Amino acid sequence: MSKKVGVEASLTDVRDALMEKGYDVVELKSENDASGLDCCIVTGLDSNMMGVHDTVTQGPVIEASGLTAEEICQQVESKLS
Numbered sequence: 001m002s003k004k005v006g007v008e009a010s011l012t013d014v015r016d017a018l019m020e021k022g023y024d025v026v027e028l029k030s031e032n033d034a035s036g037l038d039c040c041i042v043t044g045l046d047s048n049m050m051g052v053h054d055t056v057t058q059g060p061v062i063e064a065s066g067l068t069a070e071e072i073c074q075q076v077e078s079k080l081s
Helices: 012-020 069-080
Strands: 004-008 024-028 039-042 061-063
Touching (some): 012 024, 039 069
Parallel strands (some): 039 061
C-alpha cells in the first residue's frame, strides 16, 4: 500500500516528484485535508497558515521553504521508512 502524502497546491514540483516515486499525493486545501495522511508538505510561507500543525495527523509535517523537491522527497522517505 502506498503512503498518502498531502502537498500544498503551490508545490507542484514536489507533488510531481512524490508521484514519480509512487506516493499517493493529495492537495491540501484546508486543515481538514490533513486528517489520515502519513505526511504533510507545507510551503512555510505563512507559518501554520492552514493549521496543519494543530491538526491530529499520524505523520510528520515538513516545511518546504528553502528545500528542493528532491530534498523534500528524501525527508519524506526517511520519515516514513
